[in-house]
Amino acid sequence: MKITIKSTLMAGVFALCASPVLAETPDRTRLPIPDVEPKGYTQLDVREVQRPEPYEELRPPEGAPNVLVVMLDDVGYSQSSLFGGLVDMPTLDSIANQGLVYNNFHTTAVCSATRTALLTGRNHHQNNMSSIAETATAFPGSTGMRPNYIAALPKILKYNGYKTAMFGKNHEIPPWQTGPAANQKLWPSQVGFEKFYGFFGGETDQYQPVLVDGVTRIKTPRTKDYHFTTDMTDQTISWLDLQYSYNPDTPFFAYYAPGATHAPHQAPKEWIDKYKGKFDMGWDQLREDVYNRQKQMGIIPQDTVLPSMPDGVPRWNSLTEDEKRIFARQMEVFAGFLAHTDHEIGRVIDSLKKTGQFDNTLIFYIVGDNGASAEGNRNGSFNSLSFYNGVEEDPQFILDNLAKLGSRDSFGHYAKGWAIAGDAPFAWMKGTASDFGGSGNGMAISWPSGIKKDKDTIRSQWTHVTDITPTILDAAHLPQPTEVDGVKQISMAGKSFTNSFNDPKAKSKHTTQYFELAGNRAIYSDGWFARVIHWPLWEDAKKFSTLQDDTWELFDVSKDFALANDVADEYPEKLKSMKELFDKEATKYHVYPLDDRTLERMNAEIAGRPDAMFGKKTLTLYSGATGIPENSFLNIKNKSFDLTARITTANAQETHGVIIAQGGNFAGWSLYVQDGTPTFEYNWLGYEYTPVTSSAKLKKGDNEIVVKFRYDENGEGGEGNNVGLGKGGNAYLYLNGEQVAQEFISNTISSLYSLDDGVGVGEDEGGAVSKEYQAPFVFNQDIESVTTTIVE
Structure with a gap:
């Protein structure tokens, strides 16, 4: 059969299939850059037509560098060797020796807010991230939902021809959108990262992480000697090597954000044992020693005055010998964690040198997303989840488990005294946005192809995390886009500081910046700093002044680097004008109304944010439902509830595995079967394990297992600071309609099971809730359904 196609139709086919051609001078202010209409042909025979030039991918402007941003977590201003601390960080030192050290760099004082500001160039309230993602509310500035009129840096670079990837901690997604069936609008793949390997929560277990690869939640790695920082480094190097193999002339943007040292x-x-005995002098002496070393190194001005430590920190000489032993070991663990992380970053740097990409890679090594963390409270902790549930750990418990600190059997945090020492020469710590101890972080930058080597490597220009994105765009000769994906963009709040790369005396472009977090608030303007210390992170905000009664302080930062001398009484008119400026900025950037609630905002019902359950009282899950975050499951904390599991067994006596579990090693509950015997077990912070074990076994065929937990509303209340919450209750276990067990659970989780380890049906992901099995303890029979119901 002969088929004839008219030449005009053929021309149309060729026009549709021809490769698009980019304009010679593309308009990079409107992204994505549109393709130019391809040329059409009328000739019938391709052999009669001159071949057009092959399609060329859009490339960044000539000379655009590779970009590597390293963002550490919860590292204080002075904890690294580069900034006077005792933790050896040779990779950080080498970056600084090759390039520059910025000693006047600032963050937002908390992780989610800092990270979204870094990747957008906008203030954290503009990104609707007033605090951490898990405390989003319904108010503008705090919803957790970054608007479409703010496109993230990876999308801008991707649309300009960069290859993009992110590894490690994300923590920029509102909690109700992190689940496997969630809207993925703010997932890394949707905001411009072509590759993502890491986790979404505020923290993860380094030995048993709950991970996402792209858009897929993967099984928790369980190889011997596994550690997440090493794993994400391997992933980073593999991606970089692959890009070099296939795209050696295409610049990359890699964002390396380990969970360390949160x-x-x-x-x-x-790594921990390398620091044995090095912190026996205590936090008071360490702080003094670091302060003196910083002046000798020129990291801080010679006239810097060291403020007194806050009253809430016990003095080292007032501690018992057991307390000193506990606290010194906590700091050794932290130091080993930080040093190990720097070593892994060194492997990434070595890979760039091996492939010859180091010289043209603009590297930002940002030593912390906020100041050192005091979330360990006075005693530190063996299980840091105690902080989120308002529980102060007994030092004796830590002492009894001291040898386990830093291992997979611990979930620890150091005492708050180390946080204050770790932020020298400042007085406060993470969360205190109104003090440079909360917002001040070290930073080193390297770019051999773009930064001239000079003896004067310290840069003291006032810089802010919002400046990173405009600086990268400036270095890449890219404009800030005015439109992305058809949406008009708002201007960036940050300012490029590339002018300081080769000029140590360059003027600071970032001259005004507000700070606010949970009522702690401040304003910086041209060398002046006015602030309110509303409350310290380790205390209940209600114990301090109301927002209306707060006292403002004033500092001349040009003469007082560490904010040691309040001059409010000397310059009342200046303070008045600074307060008015704060009001102006706060109104402009959606900072008001202020919200100083803390743990209460972890509860979606109290915070008033959207919830994945949309008011549901019952949720039925089926086999294979895993990776469900806490905010995508019914909130059964501080409530009575029922669990109904329907399963089918082919061999009842050999049935084992987890039917459903929430949480992990250090808090949670699990309904599981061992050798045909069902058990419901409650794990209260790793301190109390309460198994409710059936007196009867499963039968062959269909089985119904029911757990009824009845919360003790009239009880005395749970342990810790969350008054009226975390009470106990009776747990009843039923098998095929018959009650087979009953136990009283003394304490329950009041606020949070985990920031990352969620709910799984048919297996226990991440860490194991019970000590009676090893995760994942996959169920070896059929699960028809598991229904959870809130009982009112």
Whole structure:
């Protein structure tokens, strides 16, 4: 059969299939850059037509560098060797020796807010991230939902021809959108990262992480000697090597954000033991020593005055010998964790040198997303989840488990005294946005192809985390886009500081910046700093002044680097104008109304944010439902509830595995079967394990297992600071309609099971809730359904 196609139709086919051609001078202010209409042909025979030039991918402007951003977590201003601390960080030192050290760099004082500001160039309230993602509310500035009129840096770079990837901690997604069936609008793959390997929560277990690869939640790695920082480094190097192999002339943007050194503090024992005995002098002496060393090194001005430590920190000489032993070991664990992380970053740097990409890679090594963390409270902790549930750990419990600190059997955090020492020469710590101890972080930058080597490597220009994105765009000769995906963009709040790369005396472009977090608030403007210390992170905000009665302080930062001398009484008119400026900025950036609630905001019902359950009182899950975050499951904390599991067994006596579990090693509950016997077990922070074990076994065929937990509303209340919450209750276990067990559970989780380890049907992901089995303890029979119901 002969088929004839008219030449005009053929021309149309060729026009549709021809490769698009980019404009010679593309308009990079409107992204994505549109393709130019391809040329059409009328010739019938391709052999009669001159071949067009092959399609060329859009490339960044000539000379655009590779970009590597390293963002550490919860590292204080002075904890690294580069900034006077005792933790050896040779990779950080080498970056600084090759390039520059910025000693006046600032963050937002908390992780989620800092990270979204870094990747957008906008203030954290503009990104609707007033605090951490898990405390989002319904108010503008705090919803957790970054608007479409703010496109993230990876999308801007991707649309300009960069290859993009992120590894490690994300923590920029509102909690109700992190689940496997969630809207993925703010997932890394949707905001511009072509590759993502890491986790979404505020922290993860370094030995048993709950991970996402792209858009898929993967099984928890369980190889011997596994550690997440090493794993994400391997992933980073593999991606970089692949890009170099296939796209050697295409610049990349890699964002390396380990969970270190956020709690849990976990590191290989050999790294921890390197610091044995090095912190026996205590936090008071360490702070003094670091302060003096910083002046000798020129990291801080010679006239810097060291403020007194806050009253809430016990003095080292007032501690018992057991307390000193506990606290010194906590700091050794932290130091080993930080040093190990720097070593892994060194492997990434070595890979760039091996492939010859180091010289043209603009590297930002940001030593912390906020100041050192005091979330360990006075005593530190063996299980840092105690902090989120308002529980102060007994030092004796830590002492009894001291040898386990830093291992997979611990989830620890150091005492708050180390946080204050770790932020020298400042007075406060993470969460205190109104003090440079909360917002001040060290930073080193390297770019051999773009930064001239000079003896004067310290840069003291006032810089802010919002400046990173505009600086990268400036270095890449890219404009800030005015439109992305058809949406008009708002201007960036940050300012490029590339002018300081080769000029140590360059003027600071970032001259005004507000700070606010949970009522702690401040304003910086041209060398002046006005602030309110509303409350310290380790205390209940209600114990301090109301927002209306707060006292403002004033500092001349040009003469007082560490904010040691309040001059409010000397310059009342200046203070008045600074307060008015704060009001102006706060109104402009959606900072008001202020919200100083803390743990209460972890509860979606109290915070008033959207919830994945949309008011549901019953949820039925089926086999294979895993990776469900806490905010995507019914909130059964501080309530009575029922669990109904329907299963089918082919061999009842050999049935084993987890039917459903929530949480992990250090808090949670699990309904599981061993040798045909069902058990419901409650794990209260790793301190109390309460098994409710059936007196009867499963039968062959269909079985119904029911757990009825009845919360003791009239009880005395749970342990800790969450008054009226975390009470106990009776747990009843039924098998095929018959009651087969009953136990009283003394304490329950009041606020949070885990920031990352969620709910799984048919297996226990992450860490094991019970000590009676090893995760994942996959169920070996059929699960028809598991229904959870809130009982009112």
